[in-house]
Every structure is written in structure tokens, then in C-alpha cells.
Amino acid sequence: MVELIIYCGLLSIILSILYLFYAQIANQRILQVTETDIYTNGYKILLDFQKTVRKTSSVGIPSFRGMGNILSLDNGNITYHLDEQGRIIKTEGLETNILSDQKIVIEDLVFSNLGPSVSNPTIKISFTVKGVHLVGGWEREESFQTAVTKR
Amino acid sequence: MKKNGFALVEILVCMAVFSIVIFAVTRLFWVSQEAASLGKEKLKASGLALEYQEGLKNLQRSNWNLLVNGRYLLQDTAGDLALIPTEGAETLGRFSRYLTIGTALRDSSGNIVSSGGVPDQSTKKITVNISWEGVHPGQMTYVSYLTRYFENFAWIQTMVNDFNAGEMDMVKIVSPVMENGEVQLKGGCFTGDPESLIYDDQLRNGWRVNCNGLSSLQWLICKIIQFFSNSTIVTNSTEYTYSGSSNSIKITLRPPGSGTAWSWVKIYNYDKVCTIGFRNLHFYAYNPSSSEIRIWVTAVYGQWDRREIILAPNTWTELSLDYEQIGEDYEKTLDSIYFSKQMSVSSPNVIFYIDQAELTGGVGGYFSSGTLASSVLDTGKSSAFNRISFTGSLPANTMIGFQAAVSNSPTGPWLFYGPGGTSSETDLYSVAEGQGLWLGANQGRYFRYKALLKSTDGENTPILKDVTINYSP
Numbered sequence: 001m002v003e004l005i006i007y008c009g010l011l012s013i014i015l016s017i018l019y020l021f022y023a024q025i026a027n028q029r030i031l032q033v034t035e036t037d038i039y040t041n042g043y044k045i046l047l048d049f050q051k052t053v054r055k056t057s058s059v060g061i062p063s064f065r066g067m068g069n070i071l072s073l074d075n076g077n078i079t080y081h082l083d084e085q086g087r088i089i090k091t092e093g094l095e096t097n098i099l100s101d102q103k104i105v106i107e108d109l110v111f112s113n114l115g116p117s118v119s120n121p122t123i124k125i126s127f128t129v130k131g132v133h134l135v136g137g138w139e140r141e142e143s144f145q146t147a148v149t150k151r
Numbered sequence: 152m153k154k155n156g157f158a159l160v161e162i163l164v165c166m167a168v169f170s171i172v173i174f175a176v177t178r179l180f181w182v183s184q185e186a187a188s189l190g191k192e193k194l195k196a197s198g199l200a201l202e203y204q205e206g207l208k209n210l211q212r213s214n215w216n217l218l219v220n221g222r223y224l225l226q227d228t229a230g231d232l233a234l235i236p237t238e239g240a241e242t243l244g245r246f247s248r249y250l251t252i253g254t255a256l257r258d259s260s261g262n263i264v265s266s267g268g269v270p271d272q273s274t275k276k277i278t279v280n281i282s283w284e285g286v287h288p289g290q291m292t293y294v295s296y297l298t299r300y301f302e303n304f305a306w307i308q309t310m311v312n313d314f315n316a317g318e319m320d321m322v323k324i325v326s327p328v329m330e331n332g333e334v335q336l337k338g339g340c341f342t343g344d345p346e347s348l349i350y351d352d353q354l355r356n357g358w359r360v361n362c363n364g365l366s367s368l369q370w371l372i373c374k375i376i377q378f379f380s381n382s383t384i385v386t387n388s389t390e391y392t393y394s395g396s397s398n399s400i401k402i403t404l405r406p407p408g409s410g411t412a413w414s415w416v417k418i419y420n421y422d423k424v425c426t427i428g429f430r431n432l433h434f435y436a437y438n439p440s441s442s443e444i445r446i447w448v449t450a451v452y453g454q455w456d457r458r459e460i461i462l463a464p465n466t467w468t469e470l471s472l473d474y475e476q477i478g479e480d481y482e483k484t485l486d487s488i489y490f491s492k493q494m495s496v497s498s499p500n501v502i503f504y505i506d507q508a509e510l511t512g513g514v515g516g517y518f519s520s521g522t523l524a525s526s527v528l529d530t531g532k533s534s535a536f537n538r539i540s541f542t543g544s545l546p547a548n549t550m551i552g553f554q555a556a557v558s559n560s561p562t563g564p565w566l567f568y569g570p571g572g573t574s575s576e577t578d579l580y581s582v583a584e585g586q587g588l589w590l591g592a593n594q595g596r597y598f599r600y601k602a603l604l605k606s607t608d609g610e611n612t613p614i615l616k617d618v619t620i621n622y623s624p
Contacts, residue, residue, distance in 0.1 A: 010166065021177070032187060043198075064230070112230075113230075114227055115213070115231040116209070116213040116231045117209045117213040120212040121209065122232060124202065124227075145198065145199070146199070146201050146202045146205075147201070147202040149205040149206070
């Protein structure tokens with residue numbers, strides 16, 4: 001009888017540990033997936049921005065030493081802006097691309113056209129990527145920023 | 152009893168093993184999480200570092216001199232990026248960053264080295280430091296180099312006036328096409344179109360009166376001629392017109408003290424003009440007296456060739472003495488020209504003038520070496536001088552090399568150095584396509600170069616057509 005009680009006690013401990021273990025793994029997994037979504041989207045946007053600005057011939061918006069949430073390059077042929085659903089939209093000629101997916105929302109998108117070089121200004125981008133899923137009851141978000149000097 | 156005891160022990164052992172497995176799996180999971188997290192942090196750090204690196208390129212294009220060694224933050228001040236000196240770091244959430252600007256060192260081959268090299272004033276070492284806090288703290292250092300290659304300037308020396316502004320020693324400037332100048336060793340003659348036989352070039356090569364071996368009276372006369380010749384032998388006529396008696400060589404043949412003798416003056420081919428295969432002596436002579444003068448002109452080339460010329464009174468006479476057969480067929484080397492007359496003790500002085508003497512024909516006889524020290528380039532402010540390149544032609548057994556000097560004063564001192572950092576005549580920039588200037592002396596406001604032209608056999612001359620200095624103000 002005593003042994004049975006001991007066995008039951010030990011089994012309860014083991015089951016509790018296993019529950020906590022798997023719960024932690026599940027939580028971490030959700031966090032990891034959410035963070036991966038955030039970082040993947042963030043860097044996809046940054047890389048596209050870097051590649052595009054490096055080869056641009058002119059920067060229209062924002063004006064020199066100005067800032068705003070729209071970037072217009074090559075006499076308006078290329079633009080970046082944020083739509084109402086929190087997605088970054090890139091237009092290139094007649095082609096429109098959505099740079100961010102539905103698992104995240106972009107906020108606080110700001111472009112800056114920085115001097116002092118007039119011929120080769122530095123275009124800075126900064127934004128916040130927010131995951132749409134709650135992790136542990138909290139929203140996950142990460143801010144990104146980088147800059148590229150026009151060649 | 153024994154069996155029951157073993158059952159409990161087995162369970163305990165089983166739990167211990169289970170704990171170990173759980174610990175191992177947890178640890179593995181933790182390491183995996185750490186690696187994933189570190190990767191994300193590094194990605195973010197690289198974006199922040201890139202922002203600094205790109206911003207510095209903006210400053211580099213705007214004004215290289217903004218990149219002063221030190222530790223900074225790069226911040227937006229009213230739309231312009233600016234370096235803010237700091238001892239701390241800029242905080243961006245859990246990240247912090249700062250950058251340092253340092254001098255890049257290069258070895259003798261121009262490769263960047265971490266120590267032991269020479270500072271390159273035109274290259275900056277940029278180090279961006281990013282660190283972060285959190286569950287998995289860490290830091291990254293990003294090193295890059297910025298080179299002052301934007302908005303460089305070129306100082307090009309190619310026109311006659313460019314080269315003439317320098318100081319020449321045993322070299323001459325010729326102008327084969329319009330006003331483009333070429334630097335050559337002195338000596339030798341042009342071939343082909345006789346019109347290209349420029350008075351100035353021949354006369355600049357110099358005819359010098361040699362007074363050695365003369366009697367005292369003749370020596371005195373010779374010295375008088377030297378006095379005139381030293382200052383007037385070069386007519387500097389660029390228009391093929393002689394300038395009259397004031398720019399000519401006055402020769403006075405005086406009678407001997409007793410009896411009869413040849414009174415003579417020797418004009419020595421000091422500069423080895425047209426020494427091999429000379430063909431023609433061309434000059435103007437003026438007889439200031441009212442009576443005709445007969446004198447002898449003798450070419451000495453190992454043998455003698457003596458010819459009588461007649462100068463009409465009170466007039467300039469153009470004379471052209473042909474030595475084509477001697478010069479071309481026998482390839483003799485002209486040593487000197489004598490002007491002489493047989494005179495007696497009662498003969499009056501014979502005075503005449505010669506001008507624009509030139510010797511044409513020969514193909515050889517160049518000096519073995521000569522130099523051109525350029526005029527002074529004033530860049531207006533302290534600058535870095537990057538490269539020297541040139542174009543020219545290098546026949547067999549010839550070479551062109553350069554040394555460079557910088558100073559912060561227009562009057563120097565001018566210490567010319569080669570790529571090895573010495574003033575040795577063998578330490579020369581000699582790569583036509585260009586060579587980086589020695590970093591030990593490439594910073595200053597004023598610049599000069601020295602071109603060294605060499606011909607080891609004297610049969611050909613190197614020709615320097617233009618020199619280009621790349622510099623960064």
C-alpha cells in the first residue's frame with residue numbers, strides 16, 4: 001500500500017514535470033515563430049530598401065533634409081508607402097509588390113533624406129514590426145532601421 | 152522483501168535517468184533558442200552598423216576632412232548627418248553603438264596592415280561597435296575602410312608652358328604638335344623636315360667658347376667672347392628672326408704680337424649637338440666694318456674641314472656650310488668649329504658677329520641623363536597626393552623615372568622621394584600607368600615632381616609627353 005502511494009506520488013511528479021516542459025516548449029515555439037515572422041519581414045524590407053536605394057538615380061520624396069512616410073525614387077518610378085492594413089507597398093513602374101505578409105503589421109514607417117552631401121544623400125528607413133499573434137498574452141514587436149547612401 | 156526493495160530502487164534509478172534526459176533535452180532546447188536569438192540580434196546589429204557605415208560615406212562625399220580620428224556618434228542634426236564626439240554610446244532599445252575613426256596603415260606593397268605600416272592619409276579605418284543586452288547579450292565589431300577617391304583632382308603637365316615653368320638640367324622641351332610639349336634629353340638633332348630644326352632648340356643646347364690651350368692674348372679674347380656668349384649665345388628667338396648684334400656673339404680676331412700667325416677662336420660642341428652624322432652648319436654673320444672680310448671656318452671631327460667665307464661690309468650674311476658627306480657617310484663626331492684668319496703683326500683687328508648658329512643632321516649624341524623639376528602646384532589647402540602617372544616613349548636603353556616632393560611652403564624645402572622613401576637616383580616612380588606616392592611624404596599644400604630622363608648609350612632619348620598627379624584636396 002505504501003509503495004502504491006509512493007508510485008502514485010512519483011508518477012504525479014513526473015507528469016507535472018512533463019506538462020511544464022511541454023508547455024514551455026509550446027510557448028517558446030509560438031514565440032519563436034512570431035519572432036521569426038517579425039525578423040523575416042523586417043529584413044526582407046530592409047534588404048529590398050538597401051538594394052533599391054543603392055541603384056537609384058534620384059530621390060524625390062522626402063526632399064533633401066526632409067522626412068516622411070513615403071519614399072519616391074527615380075522621378076516617381078519607385079515608391080514605398082504604408083497602406084491602411086499596415087503593409088509596406090512598393091510600386092515600381094506599373095508593378096506593385098507587398099513587401100510584408102499578413103502575420104505582421106508595420107507601424108511608424110519613416111524615411112529621412114539626410115545631408116550634408118547633396119549629390120549623395122543618405123536615405124534612412126525606420127519602422128516597427130508588430131506580430132499579430134499574442135505570445136503569453138503580450139504583443140511582440142521589434143523596431144528596425146538602417147540607411148543607404150545614394151551612389 | 153528483497154524483490155520489493157529492488158522495485159523501488161529501479162523506479163528511483165529510472166527517475167534519475169529521466170531527469171538526466173530531461174536536463175539534456177532542456178539544455179539542447181536552450182542552446183537552440185540562444186543560437187536563434189543570437190542570429191536575430193546579429194542581423195539587427197548589422198543593420199545598425201550599416202546605417203553608420205553608409206552615413207560616413209555621405210560625409211566622405213561631402214568633405215573628407217570631416218573624418219577626423221576619434222570616437223563618435225553619427226546623428227541627424229537638422230537633416231544633416233554629423234559626427235558627435237563621445238566617450239559613450241548611442242542607445243537604441245537594448246542596443247547601443249558608437250564608431251571610431253582611425254588611420255589606416257599600409258605596407259610597402261600598399262596592402263593594409265594592422266601594425267608596422269605607414270599611415271595612409273587618404274584611407275580611414277572605420278570601426279563600428281554594436282552591443283546589446285537581454286537574455287542573450289553580445290557585441291559585434293564591424294571594420295571597414297574609406298578611401299578618398301571621390302572628387303579627386305588631377306594636375307596634368309603636358310603643354311610647352313607647363314614644362315617650361317620648371318627647372319631643366321640637360322633636358323629640352325620640344326613642341327611637335329601645336330603647343331603640346333615633350334621633354335627630351337639635350338643633344339641630337341631632328342631629322343626630316345628642315346623647318347623643324349628650331350634655332351632655339353639648337354641654341355639652347357649651347358655653343359660654348361673653349362679658351363683652353365690658347366695663348367694669353369687669345370685667351371683674353373676668348374674670355375671676352377665667353378663674356379658675351381654666356382649671356383647672349385641663346386637668342387631665345389621663337390620667331391626665327393635674329394635679334395641683331397646685341398644678341399649675337401661678337402668675335403674679335405687679333406693680330407699676333409710678332410710675325411704671322413693664325414688668329415682663331417674655337418667654338419666647342421660642348422653640348423654634343425648633332426655629334427654623329429652632322430650635315431650642315433647654318434648661321435648668320437655680320438661684318439660691321441666698311442670693307443669685306445675673309446675668314447676661315449673649320450670643322451673638327453677627328454679630321455679638319457676648312458672653308459673660307461666672305462662677309463660683305465655692313466651687312467648680315469646667311470651662311471650654310473654643307474658637311475653632308477662627312478657627317479652622313481663617315482659618321483664623324485663633331486668636336487668643334489674654328490673661326491680663324493691668318494694675320495700679321497700689323498693686321499688690324501677683325502671683328503664680326505655670329506648669330507643663330509645651328510647644326511643640323513645628326514641622329515645621336517644625347518646626354519646620358521637630365522632632369523626636369525616641375526613648377527610648384529598650389530592646391531590651396533593641405534592635400535593628399537595619391538598617384539603619379541605619365542605617358543611617353545622609351546626607346547631601347549632609355550628610361551624615365553620620377554620623384555615627388557611636398558611642402559607646406561611654396562618655397563620648399565623640396566625633398567624629393569621615390570616610392571621607397573629615399574632620394575636615391577634608383578628609387579623612382581617608373582610605372583607609366585601610375586604608382587601610389589610614398590605615404591611618408593604625400594601630405595601638404597604644395598607639390599613638385601622631378602623627372603629623371605636617362606639614356607645609357609646616348610643613341611636615343613626617352614620622350615616624356617605628359618605627367619599626371621592625382622591628389623585629394
